[in-house]
Amino acid sequence: MSTTASSASTASDPLLDTAQAARVLGVSRWWFGELVRRGQVGPCARIGNRIRVRLSILEEYLERLHGDPEDPYMTYDDIADYLGISSWTAGELVRQGEIPGRRVGRRVLVTRSAVDQYVERRLG
Structure with a gap:
């Protein structure tokens, strides 16, 4: 894969920090950390001492959270x-x-x- 294609895919699926991820999910930063520790949101990357997660991972979690459209x-x-x-x-x-x-x-x-x-x- 070329570097232009990989940079385009990462631009559309950025790494988010804890605060950004919490805003996307509509929860506190502490609760986002709990979701990660409990294994409900993942995979996540620990870079340095910080948790990072891709936006696509959060979108998948939200889809699971909202359940079946026929049975909301x-x-x-x-x-x-x-x-x-x-x-x-x-x-x-x-x-x-x-x-x-x-x-x-x-x-x-x-x-x-x-x-x-x-x-x-x-x-x-």
Whole structure:
């Protein structure tokens, strides 16, 4: 591969530092570090004493995070609007395990299919 082609590919997929990566993901720098330590975002490079990651890696993580377009993730507010209840009640349903969810940073995400299964169990 020629140097022009490789420099063009790295220009479109730059290495980001921790602060830039955290902005892309919408999380704090500390939480980005936790995602890297837990192996949820990677591969990353440690250059000197700093973590660097390619933009394409973060985009792949965001795609995994948002899930299937046919079965999107919902927040407490989304669940509340969908079911016609308060967001506090939606949170209680998830915290009590009535609706399974997963924690991502400070947010808890639940798939729409999990909410639909909860409704079916309550109706049936």
